[in-house]
Amino acid sequence: MPTGDWFAQFAAGEARGVSPVYERLALAVSDDGVLLRLLDTVPPPKRQPNLLFGVVRLLGGPVHDPAAFHDFTVANWTAVEAQLRVRATQTNEVGRCALLLPVLARLPQPLALLEVGASAGLGLFPDRYRYRYGGHTVGNGGPVLGCDLTGAPPPTTLPRVVWRAGLDLNPLDVTDPADVAWLEALIWPEHEHRRERLRAAAAIAAADPPVLVRGDLVDDLPALAAQAPPDATLIVFHTSVLYQVPAPRRTAFIDLVRGLPGHWISVEGADVVPHPELPAPPGTELHNVLALDGAPLAWTRAHGQGMTWIGS
Secondary structure (H helix, E strand, O other), rough: HHHHHHHHHHHHHOOOOOHHHHHHHHHHHHOOOOHHHHHHOOHHHOOOOOOHHHHHHHHOOOOOOOHHHHHHHHHHHHHHHHHHHHHHOOOHHHHHHHHHHHHHOOOOEEEEEEOOOOOOHHHHHHOOOOOEEEEEEEEOOOOOEEOEOOOOOOOOOOOOEEEEEEEEEOOOOOOOOOHHHHHHHOOOOOOOOHHHHHHHHHHHHOOOOOOOEOOOOOOOOHHHOOOOOOOOEEEEEOOOOEEEEEEEEHHHHHHHHHHHOOOOEEEEEOOOOOOOOOOOOOOOOOEEEEOOEEEEEEEOOOOOEEEEEEOO
């Protein structure tokens, strides 16, 4: 996909109605020949809008004014390019746990959680957060994760987690200020509630750090999965991760995870983990698909703010 089209699609499908700042900025970049030529000098995965915007914010650049963003990025392109090449969008959005809870709560307990693309591991604590599905609340501690749930009753219990581990090419450390700064730079400008949730979740993870392993999702997954307690249900899960993985490795991962014991939960775009005969999504905004063991269950919003059930 041409880089300009990517930014235009991001503006219309992801930022519209969610972040006016990023919608305006992405539209400007989509028509900015100078920036597009610079972006086309880095590998395609490194041209992602979220990545560019996060890097510029990390470097102290402006995002509210497209003209100022252009000037800063061009003037500081050497630093911007260097960060683009070594970083990835490791948005550790704890709100996505609200998408996982309806599935986790109904699986055989206790659970051993293994997250692929774990970033700092904040998604490994679904039992430590509080959830609000409309007027229904589950849990009584930690940050509140609100989710509009349609088509299914809300969960009534939290899962019982006895083991938690994460696999990532570059795990982040919530006790390292530089790593936390990158996590905060990835949160969209207007989303102060997400920044507050991130800080609260980081405090939970810092108090009881999960096992985070630096490794590849195919080569290193079996060894880590083998460490899960045998008397717990192994759950391998990932949210908005596989779009960053080349298609052949993505296929190899799916073949591998299907053969592991326990269950596999995915929250990915319909073009990333394909599902035949999906109904149309419930709106024009970007939606991902929540699936259990490859069977689609719900359309979901990117940050966990909503889900529409389609499965049983």
